[in-house]
Amino acid sequence: MLKINNLHVSVGEKPILQGLTLDVPAGEVHAIMGPNGAGKSTLGYALSGRPGYEAAEGSVEWAGENLLDLDPAARAAKGVFLSFQYPIEIPGVPALTFVRTALNAQKRARGEDEVSAPVFLKMVKAASSALKMDFDMLKRPLNVGFSGGEKKRMEILQMALLEPSLLILDETDSGLDIDALRIVSEGVNALRSPDRAMLVITHYQRLLDYIKPDKVHVLAAGRIVASGGPELAHQLEAEGYDKYLPVAA
Amino acid sequence: MTARLQSQPRIDLNDASSFPSRRVESWKYSDLRRYLREAPKPSPTAIVGPPGPFYDLGGDAIVFANGRPVGVTDFIASGDQTLRLRFITDAVETGHTASARVVARPGAKLLLLETHEGAGSAYVAHNRLDIDVAAGAEVTRIVLIEEPEDAISITDIDVRVAPGGVYRQTTVTTGARLQRQTTTLSHGGEGADVRIDGLYTLSDARHTDLTSVVDHVGRDGVTSQLTKGVVRDTARGVFQGKIRIQRGADGVDARMGHHALILGERAEVDAKPELEIYADDVQCAHGNTVGNLDESALFYMQQRGIPVDEARALLTQAFLIEVVDRIENEQVREVVRSWLTDRL
Numbered sequence: 001m002l003k004i005n006n007l008h009v010s011v012g013e014k015p016i017l018q019g020l021t022l023d024v025p026a027g028e029v030h031a032i033m034g035p036n037g038a039g040k041s042t043l044g045y046a047l048s049g050r051p052g053y054e055a056a057e058g059s060v061e062w063a064g065e066n067l068l069d070l071d072p073a074a075r076a077a078k079g080v081f082l083s084f085q086y087p088i089e090i091p092g093v094p095a096l097t098f099v100r101t102a103l104n105a106q107k108r109a110r111g112e113d114e115v116s117a118p119v120f121l122k123m124v125k126a127a128s129s130a131l132k133m134d135f136d137m138l139k140r141p142l143n144v145g146f147s148g149g150e151k152k153r154m155e156i157l158q159m160a161l162l163e164p165s166l167l168i169l170d171e172t173d174s175g176l177d178i179d180a181l182r183i184v185s186e187g188v189n190a191l192r193s194p195d196r197a198m199l200v201i202t203h204y205q206r207l208l209d210y211i212k213p214d215k216v217h218v219l220a221a222g223r224i225v226a227s228g229g230p231e232l233a234h235q236l237e238a239e240g241y242d243k244y245l246p247v248a249a
Numbered sequence: 250m251t252a253r254l255q256s257q258p259r260i261d262l263n264d265a266s267s268f269p270s271r272r273v274e275s276w277k278y279s280d281l282r283r284y285l286r287e288a289p290k291p292s293p294t295a296i297v298g299p300p301g302p303f304y305d306l307g308g309d310a311i312v313f314a315n316g317r318p319v320g321v322t323d324f325i326a327s328g329d330q331t332l333r334l335r336f337i338t339d340a341v342e343t344g345h346t347a348s349a350r351v352v353a354r355p356g357a358k359l360l361l362l363e364t365h366e367g368a369g370s371a372y373v374a375h376n377r378l379d380i381d382v383a384a385g386a387e388v389t390r391i392v393l394i395e396e397p398e399d400a401i402s403i404t405d406i407d408v409r410v411a412p413g414g415v416y417r418q419t420t421v422t423t424g425a426r427l428q429r430q431t432t433t434l435s436h437g438g439e440g441a442d443v444r445i446d447g448l449y450t451l452s453d454a455r456h457t458d459l460t461s462v463v464d465h466v467g468r469d470g471v472t473s474q475l476t477k478g479v480v481r482d483t484a485r486g487v488f489q490g491k492i493r494i495q496r497g498a499d500g501v502d503a504r505m506g507h508h509a510l511i512l513g514e515r516a517e518v519d520a521k522p523e524l525e526i527y528a529d530d531v532q533c534a535h536g537n538t539v540g541n542l543d544e545s546a547l548f549y550m551q552q553r554g555i556p557v558d559e560a561r562a563l564l565t566q567a568f569l570i571e572v573v574d575r576i577e578n579e580q581v582r583e584v585v586r587s588w589l590t591d592r593l
Contacts, residue, residue: 092567
């Protein structure tokens, strides 16, 4: 169970998250929707520990620990995975090397045995073919020269291999055409399981046709202002976010 | 024989007045006199220890131990050959000079694998290397330098590339108290192809200075230079690259790049690229950048579970490895890659 309690995060001098409280039980998928500037991406960064997004107040409990006490790599080893809206290009580091380094670093941190190269290759071959990815692409530097869709598939491939327990998907649908959206969503859905929690951050309802949430929350002005079932997403699509925005003085 | 280029002062370890200070323009960032005021006492005989990083690649060897040759000092290549050139030092607070000469005859293909293997401390090493590359000959010189942090070492390399010759050089170093490699090359053109690359990774108060002067005297010569470096703590990296294209040396294509990462607030990089062009029809380009590791990439890697120090090392290696990737010989490339990885 993910328990976010009264989370306050400022970026620079500007308060972004202002007392956000949210519970996501293991096995559930929760969508976070909200207008631009509501703090959606900030939430993803704060949960994963990006420098500059430290919490001023509040707690984030996951797997019995306050995540806020851990550095980003330690959070990852605890199962936290943030799928980036714009995955980063890493010149000079082949995708395969990158993922294997990450997987083994996580395993070391958890006191587990590292995965050998041949076993890892088998894992990657199975996972990449499920995502209809060209294996040779994985020999290229991570995300360098990848299309938007390829970058998102690469994120899902990493998810499948790293097997995180807390998945945060930040605007995973941005930049995807319908076919890519379907493949990526199938990849995410394949990871749904009773011991995983997922937070799907999105501006549009479209993604939620593919990744069906158990609950939908509206994030506005740094707080959860409404929660409901999947129907809330449709309502937002129809009515917009206007009624949740602060009234201009 | 072509006349020596007179741009570099001759250093004589026995004569303190020959030590350049920063008042000499080309030694501005590597003030030898500041660290060495008197001629050092001569080094005693050294013991030749382990076989060196390139041992597995075989070939012939020229070995200097504290400057003294263990066997021959000259090598003439006429076929497909490998030569290991080792400068071994275990001196303490003494100095020595070593001098070697390498000739590649027409049609020769020489792999020159050079190592500066410094143990001991506070020594002063001065090495001189003369290389002649004949028409149709090819010399690839790969240099690995590892020396104590309090050592001073100066190496002067004079290269003459005849028209139609090929010369490639990659120097990889971790620096010393004051360390300089000066490559002075006369480029004969007529299809002669030269690559002069460098790579430095410096920590603590280490210094290195990769200086080169490429003098295009013939038409249609090609020069490509790529140097990359990373400095941490209070280390200082110096890159000086001069490409001179003489009158009449038309059709030259010369490219020079130097890129550095500064990973310490008190670390420093001094770069001085220079193009001197006296010919009319040439293509020349140079680029120089100095920066830090990409914070977004660093966070992304940590987010996937890679601890921050490992992430930094991986990004640094990725930045530097471009230079290693330019080494054509796969076996040599792998030795250099693992040598470098162990020292990042």
